Amino acid sequence: MAVVMVALLALLALAGCEQDDGATVTELEAGDTRTGSGSASGTHTGSASGSASASATVAAACEPVGDAGSADSTQSVVLDEWSVDLDSDFSAGTVTFEIQNAGQEAHELVIVQASDAASLPVQDGKVDEEALDEGQFIGEVGAFPSGESCMGTFDLEPADYVFFCNLVEEDADGTLRSHFEEGMHTEVSTHGMA
Numbered sequence: 001m002a003v004v005m006v007a008l009l010a011l012l013a014l015a016g017c018e019q020d021d022g023a024t025v026t027e028l029e030a031g032d033t034r035t036g037s038g039s040a041s042g043t044h045t046g047s048a049s050g051s052a053s054a055s056a057t058v059a060a061a062c063e064p065v066g067d068a069g070s071a072d073s074t075q076s077v078v079l080d081e082w083s084v085d086l087d088s089d090f091s092a093g094t095v096t097f098e099i100q101n102a103g104q105e106a107h108e109l110v111i112v113q114a115s116d117a118a119s120l121p122v123q124d125g126k127v128d129e130e131a132l133d134e135g136q137f138i139g140e141v142g143a144f145p146s147g148e149s150c151m152g153t154f155d156l157e158p159a160d161y162v163f164f165c166n167l168v169e170e171d172a173d174g175t176l177r178s179h180f181e182e183g184m185h186t187e188v189s190t191h192g193m194a
């Protein structure tokens, strides 16, 4: 009976977290876990909250990166399962990317200077950002939820880049799904002013 009560309380706690689709995003950074999920606290024991929170991880909200006011130009980016869609060629400089998450899941955007996606070091389904050459990593806009938009402003010199999502999620049955390996990457070239 006690187990049933704990399960019910866990369900109540989960119900309080709207927009949780059950997928666990494993690449959350330290500050990314939702901290406002305390509405259920006090109604169940510590052990119950521990078992409930394991599957209640949700993507953090959009945290814009860089100073959009300093940008020379703006580019639209659409993230979806499983694609990163933007113009493949545009002017170098300080560029603001207006990123729309058109998918059903949380996604992020990582920008790396590289000729193509196949040249990037991959480990356990993720591009190993630590293994990149110095200066290759340009920046990233961390994961944000389905249906939302976010912005990132970065300095891009004339070069070739790969834009990708580097999330690896764990399905309910423990299966890992790599967004990069599913195809969430695209190649972009920037060029100087003529």
Ligand SMILES: [Cu+2]
Pocket: 106, 107, 108, 165, 166, 167, 179, 184
């Ligand atoms: Cu993704």
